[in-house]
Amino acid sequence: MNISVATTTDARAMANLHASRITEGFLPTLGVPFLTRLYRRVVLSPVAFAYTAREGDEVVGFVAVASDLGALYRSFLLRDGVRAALPSLPAVVRSWRKAIETLRYPSRTSGAALGTTVLPEAEVLAVAVAPAVAGQGVGASLVRAACAELHRRNVPGVKVVCGAGNAAALALYATCGFAVATQVEVHGGVVSTVLVRLAPAPGGAVVSNG
Ligand SMILES: CC(C)(COP(=O)(O)OP(=O)(O)OC[C@H]1O[C@@H](n2cnc3c(N)ncnc32)[C@H](O)[C@@H]1OP(=O)(O)O)[C@@H](O)C(=O)NCCC(=O)NCCS
Known part of the structure; x- marks a missing residue:
């Protein structure tokens, strides 16, 4: 399995994986052309990046991350x-409330204080692997x-918003050092879990979330 930095030529494969594997949230309803443009922007943006996993020529997994989600959405x-938006206009019109909630969400959560925990600006936007390679450590x-790239960029921590019932994703983030911070409703009535991973302290230990 080859893990490498994604380029614009990977945008469509990432969009296909997103649309077929991620059922949570509003973005998949906007379709593959919209997602392709979004992932193209992710790999071109200085405040975002993505990695792909390949088996031969085939992209079988990806992760996309923004060090500043608000800035990424603004530039997009x-x-x-x-x-x-044009090809996705019917979906946007049908679900205009969700579209606004999605755009407003970064300013609601980035830097928000939750007790002693301040949610990081950086966020894992999406991670997905093809069914054929699931459960093999690719995610x-x-x-x-x-996380290593964020560390290299001196980003102090990263969060992820994950469906509260998504056992595979919750297990994946737990094994990668994320801890549950809080729960949010990005779209009314749908509860998501926010997990946070803080950067290793200078001595090498991961700083406690509490
Ligand atoms: C979430 C997802 C990316 C995990 O990828 P993966 O390559 O299968 O995960 P890994 O093999 O690296 O496993 C990571 C951990 O999760 C656990 N895990 C994987 N699949 C699981 C499942 N279905 N149920 C419970 N735990 C699971 C593994 O046991 C492992 O834990 P461990 O280190 O304690 O043994 C994959 O299931 C997927 O693509 N899901 C659909 C998309 C999605 O929901 N993405 C998250 C929302 S953005």
Whole structure:
């Protein structure tokens, strides 16, 4: 299995995996063309990046991360907004409330204080692997590669919002050093779990979330 930094040529494969494997949230309802533009922006943005897992020529997994999700969404709206939204217009019109909730969500959570925990700006946007390679450690290798890159960029911590009932994803993040921080409702009535992984302290230990 080859884990490497994603490029624009991987955007469509990432979009296909997202659309077929991630059922949570609003983004999958916008379709593969929209997601392809989004992942193209992710790999071009200075505040985001992605890794893919390949078996031969085939992309069988990916992880996408933003060190500043609000800045990524702003640059996506500015540079891709109209062209990305046009093919997805019916879905946006049908679910305009969810579209606004998705765009407002970074400012609701980034830097938010929860007791003694401050949620990091950085966020894992998505991780998915093809069914054929599930349960073989590919997801964990991708998330660990992403955390190492955040560390290299001196990003102090990262969060992820995960469906409260998504056992595979919760287990994946736990094994990669994330701890449950809180629960949020990004879209009314749907509870998601927010997990946080803080950067290793200078001595090498991971700082406690509490
Ligand atoms: C979540 C997902 C990426 C995990 O990838 P994966 O390559 O199968 O995970 P790994 O093999 O690296 O396993 C990582 C840990 O999760 C556990 N795990 C994997 N699948 C699991 C499942 N279905 N149920 C419970 N635990 C599971 C593994 O046992 C391992 O834990 P361990 O280190 O304690 O043994 C994969 O299931 C997937 O693509 N799901 C659909 C997309 C999705 O829901 N993404 C998350 C939302 S953004």
